[in-house]
Amino acid sequence: MNIIQIYKRFPTEKDCVEYLEHVRWNGIPQCPYCNSRRTTSLPKESRHHCNRCNTSFAVTVGTIFHNTKLDLQKWFLALVLILNAKQDISARQLGRDLEVTKDTAWRMSLKIRDALTQKQSELLSGVVEMDETYIGGKPRKGKKYDDDDKLIRGRGTKKVSVFGRRE
Ligand SMILES: [Zn+2]
Incomplete structure (x- = not known):
């Protein structure tokens, strides 16, 4: 995808969350802490409550987007910019493109590059x-x-x- 396609496909935070939920859970949320699928949606916060271990969680738990203060759309754009760049994109350039500080852009690219090279970054799920x-x-x-x-x-x-x- 290019930047325009990202903007069209994911115009809001909700679209990004729904996409991640689809990719990760295929429609049935699963608690990342106890693996239970007995959950209740908390749509206002884009989170889910686990009825088994009584915690709430977002789809971003255990991913590079966990605890981010940035819009997911910016993360998606950062992914596209980094993946599509012919050469390594500088933190300064990424910051300008995403309208974030150079330091933020640097941390984002570090996490993204790390995730791209990491083979075992996912949490184990199901029966472990x-x-x-x-x-x-x-x-x-x-x-x-x-x-x-x-x-x-x-x-x-x-x-x-x-x-x-x-x-
Ligand atoms: Zn749970």
Whole structure:
């Protein structure tokens, strides 16, 4: 998309939120904290209330738009400007284009570039399992494994800890 198309497609904040909600949840909001889909819409604030863990959340939780004070339209425009630029666009130029300060533009481009290179930026969702274990051999007979006299198991051992998570 180019800038004109962004303006036409996302004229208001609401259009941006609806688009993100569609992409992220496909119409059924899901609590990012407990994964419940039992939610109530709070349309005035563009947020949702989770009836299970009793928190409220916006579609931007866990994304680069989380806690932003800027309009989402500016973020969308920033994305387009950065993605469509033949060379790296400077913070000064981005600031002029978006009518934000150079510092704000710099922070935005940092977040956007970071997200574009990050492969695991999304929160895990659905059923998530995780477990940890400690890898390494048993102490040889007559030798102490750790510095003190007892064999330490689990946390505190000198074995290598391995942590896995799966969506
Ligand atoms: Zn919840």
